[in-house]
Amino acid sequence: MSFQALPGFRDFYPDDLFIRNYVLSKWRDTVTRYGFVEYDAPPLEALELYTHKSGDEIVSQLFNFVDKGDRAVALRPEMTPSLARMAGARARDFKKPMKWFAVPQLFRYESPQKGRLREHFQLNCDIMGESGFGAEVEILALLVDTLRSFGLTENDFKVRFFSREFWRLFLTSSDIGLSIPVEGAPDPIAIALGIIDKMERRKPEDSRKDFGTIGLTDKHIELITQFASSGWLTEPLKDTLANDQMETLKAQYLEKLQAFPSIYPFIQLDGTIVRGLAYYTSTTFEAFEVNPKAGQTGEKFVGRAIAGGGRYDDLVQKISGTSLASIGFGMGDVVLGNMLKERNLFPARQSSVDVYVVILEETLRSSALGLVHTLRDQGVRVDYSFVSAKAGKQFEQAQERGASHAIIVAPDEWQKGQVKIKTLATRVEEIVSIQDIRSKL
């Protein structure tokens, strides 16, 4: 009998956890500078919280079950429904805009492809209670700076954004002719957005077939593809009002983003960005890796997706009954971790110990442990041998643990209130009185 982690789940050995903690602490550090505060929700929630409003992509991939109290429950696949539940329930207790973040572990029953995990850690940042584009500017700046804090630059990533508003204006214009459905009927615009979201990753004929189900012809599809590829209209629509309105809006968005000079070089308007989640209402965006092989034959500019998000002005209302216009993003630890690894942007792991106390005689163990305790109380990371061992063996262990100094407790010196301190890198030894140890480290 030998046990293993479940497929798609990671064991974090100390070297792995060092990396995970590095990523999580950088995340916390950057969002804290933006004035965000941290929250968390349970990893297990009522199933209906997800089936209710999150869209099919997630629901088909849940770890869900019925608990011993006959409740249908699920491991959280995303954080936003929990956030909407919590923020809505106590919205009046907090000044707006609320700037909240979390670093949950999330779970999806993905098909077990190579490298596809079933859990990951995700930074979630949300601004709630602000419907103006100022929140977009802040959240996009935060997204860019979070990635910049790891040493990633314009050569490594870009942020593409768009708005479902633009698509809605375009798809309902007389050139395309989709219409907003009556209550309860399937929404052709939502269906079209779902197809557009996946267009970049699928064969053109597959997308064409799906567009056919909502009555769109090749002529329509050509217009949609053109619009998606640039985000701008290459020819004026018949429906000039929608046309003008849309281009004006886009120009305004870009102008406002320009106001944050540090992020503007990272930002691109891109019509393909509509995102898979059903609850986004307007702005959607995605940070993606600039493919390091871009330019070579067959290699696209857009590499892996690093983070994504959007505005969801209705979700909190639908989940909690309280209206709260919101925007946010999620950034996972897996693609980001791979990017940092490939670019050698992870720091080397620190040693786990500063000082190793060498006990030369067992009769001095109690005295030595007193010293160990005093140093630890002063914030020094200290180790020592649990058993009687030869000095050589103890120095060996001091090296293994990465201690910078050994403190040698020996009978003669201890009697005079002294110890020997050895700097392990230089092998220089010095005799110091016990009360001076701290100043020598």
Place this chain on the structure above:
Amino acid sequence: MSFQALPGFRDFYPDDLFIRNYVLSKWRDTVTRYGFVEYDAPPLEALELYTHKSGDEIVSQLFNFVDKGDRAVALRPEMTPSLARMAGARARDFKKPMKWFAVPQLFRYESPQKGRLREHFQLNCDIMGESGFGAEVEILALLVDTLRSFGLTENDFKVRFFSREFWRLFLTSSDIGLSIPVEGAPDPIAIALGIIDKMERRKPEDSRKDFGTIGLTDKHIELITQFASSGWLTEPLKDTLANDQMETLKAQYLEKLQAFPSIYPFIQLDGTIVRGLAYYTSTTFEAFEVNPKAGQTGEKFVGRAIAGGGRYDDLVQKISGTSLASIGFGMGDVVLGNMLKERNLFPARQSSVDVYVVILEETLRSSALGLVHTLRDQGVRVDYSFVSAKAGKQFEQAQERGASHAIIVAPDEWQKGQVKIKTLATRVEEIVSIQDIRSKL
């Protein structure tokens, strides 16, 4: 439709998460000074990892289900089986002793009593690869110091310890007469330890009835009760060899603990401490609250249990096939949190912002955002208004967010490369040039 957290699960609003982060960071801080390194395992594991060796107390309270790939799985109720799995699988990669810690969230389907949660966070510390009592000394010292780091003292908690070895010697002595069973048969010693573990919390007649099932009479039970209450034999056993051996062992244990002067005042030998988990082999221990009402009528000295652990020299072998003598403890965040709250030992929550940038004219927004960005890049926590707002409203928000300083970006000063800095507590204002801002905060 309004959603809530599942019963027994906590929402962590920012105030709650501040407290949780305080507890977790103190934990990490103390164990790091002891030279421990952090690891983590998946929150979902194969069910059999727990049904295999952990004892009935846990197995009846699992959140378990069958996943979409037909695997029997469970949310982790404790960390030790995962640790045994991981450490056993790669034991040869690490120098011994291994000093590892984790801070997992754990899950139990407890019956929904008042205040009984179904999840908690738990500090887990383990020393693996050291069978000598030196590991006991280190782990008990760590337990004591972890609690001391929160400001708790000898008046707040004690640590009781014992060894199943002592009980095994006593229960198999001719005075009691239990015998080690043949392979496969129920183990009367394990059953007796289970009864002894619960004795303190049950009616004497209930324990007596259970002892009867393994053939123990009132005379035996009286001896067991005496032994449990003090941890020492009040009268010599018939079986003098076992008697001497046991008392010598205990004296040795206490002597070795005395070697760590800082922890000795916290330590008590106590025969009732055998702990519920089946896999403990010898030493078991428990940190408990000294009941603040002790001494009053009907009030016991022993309050709530804060942490518990023990030595499990066989578990890693049974789970992974690799032998690794180990000892460790777990400390939850709930009882500890309540104790700290009752004693006012939590710090006040810090503000979320250092500086609030007040934008006096919208034409200066881009310039102001450039300044916001520069300050954030320098590590300052900065906020500002996302929308055009009157100065008074902006100062109000600066106060609400707890900023210590407001930086006022106004047309006249900005033209001269200057801003006004206002210290919000004193209302003192000062005009400084932009490059000097950092030195004024």
